[in-house]
Amino acid sequence: MTDYPSTVSYIGYHAATAPGHPAIIEGGRGVSYRDFYRDIGKMAGALADFGIGPGDMVAIEITGFYRHWVMLLACEVLGAGTLSFNQSEVDALGRHFRLMDRVICSSALNSEAFEAANEPGYTEQAPKVHVTDQEWLSAVAQRAVVDISPSVRLGADAPARIVKSYGTMGMLQLMVHTGRVHDFWLRQFRFRTTMDRNARYLLTAGFGIQAFHVHATSCIRMGGTCVCGNPNELAQDIGRYGITHATFMPNQLEQLLAAQGEEHLKPRLRQVFTIGAPAAKQVRARARQILVDEISESYGTNEAGGICSMDDDGVGAAFPGVEVEAVGADGNACFGSQGQIRVKSAGVVDGYLGDPETTARMFRDGWFYPGDIGVLYDRHRLTLAGRIEDFLEIDGTKYSLNVLEKALIDALPAKDICLLAGGGPDVALTLLVLTESPEDTARIRQEAQSLLPPGVDRITVIEARKIPRGTDGTVQRAKLGWQLQQALTGNASD
Secondary structure, eight states, rough: OOEOOOOHHHHHHHHHHHHSEEEEEETTTTEEEEHHHHHHHHHHHHHHHOOTTTTTTEEOOOSSSSHHHHHHHHHHHHOOOEEEEEEEEEHHHHOOOOOOEOOOOOOOOOHHHHHHOOOTTTSSSSEEEEEEEEHHHHHHHHHHHHOOOTTOOETTTSEEEEEEEETSSSSSSEEEEHHHHHHHHHHHHHHHHOTTTTOOEESSOOOSSHHHHHHHHHHHEEEEEEEETTTTTTTHHHHTTTEEEEEEHHHHHHHHHHHTTTOOOOOOOEEEESSSOOOHHHHHHHHHHTTEEEEEEEEEETTEEEEEOOTSSSSSEOOTTTTTEEEOOOOSSSSSSSSEEEESSTOOOOOOOOOHHHHHHHHTTTTTTSSSEEEEESSSSEEEEEGGGGGGTTTTEEEHHHHHHHHHHSSSSEEEEEEOOOOOSSSSEEEEEEEESSHHHHHHHHHHHHOOOOOOOOOEEOOOSOOOOOOOOOOHHHHHHHHHHHHTTTOOOO
């Protein structure tokens, strides 16, 4: 069976060839590759005492960048896959803890999560949930170093990372990145990056977001230095640590640029990666002017990894090893017209943990359907039009709900309107409206139908206390629709 090199084996190599070179900088304190490798060995022995072994899936709370990464890599030594989570995500994870073999946290989980985690089969002598306090961490520091084999490998089908996804389905899902998937993501990113041993990578968010884990891991594999940045001092950190590479979400990049005014940041970065959403064209131009030589933006998902690079005009070029198609209602590839995007590569996961129904819907015949609409110009170039739930289809014609919303807001007495398309044989729309008075809502109920395309069979108008929009003004319709359903059926409190 094929296996793949581990990150620990790279760290071992750098510890032997450049032992004093800084691997991590956190809070102004540097950790050399020699000490990084040593601490991983100590932690591997401590986690082995918990009963963690090959094939296990281990959820680990993020309680500090360096400590967390040492735990992740110690699990890699033991052959276990890892899930990174924050204390704020405990409620959302809930039942998903039941899918884990071990849970490591800094404080007790809430009762519901604890009950989900501690399913039958675990005893007081061999618990599933391990609370690691400062006393335990001090004891780990005093341990003898476990001899790590320089040939630690990742099994092709063994879990390497357990990854969260909120965006595609609008609700929390977990997926396994096997050794094969993990290696594909890392090799693909290596193709895109200019990182080398002299790289200094600024980490602006934790490993709860898998892209940051992949980017930081790539830097370490190349023998570079990862710097855990202070979100409130990103500009200062860039100058203080000589940053060469960084990953930003668009709102982070906008805030950084706005804080700079006309002043150029020094040193100038070699490469910036943007994730999560497209950065506005003017933001990218501004970043090139005062911040960075190259901005790398891509379209991808947690289920499939990077799919294509995106240029300033929103045209994507598929990455090597990735097949992408836009398919029409007949299920065949279409060119030059809108269709549903589907993707195939070695970086696509097998499905969602514990959810065979959604897996069967989203993963079909070797393809993953991320829920996006786009136009394919040839086998390698495409543009994105939006999410499937952002469109209403009537007799084969697709109408943008974003465009319809704007028209309704302009014509009706509403502060905000969100449209949700319903399923079923008829064409139905739910209008969530934010108004000043009940009279305004009543007027919307009377006039909205006439402002919508012909063919809408029925509309339902619901008053909302708020309409959650992102920093780019968009709504996660799938998530909002699910929340609305829960509220209408009495399963949600808000």
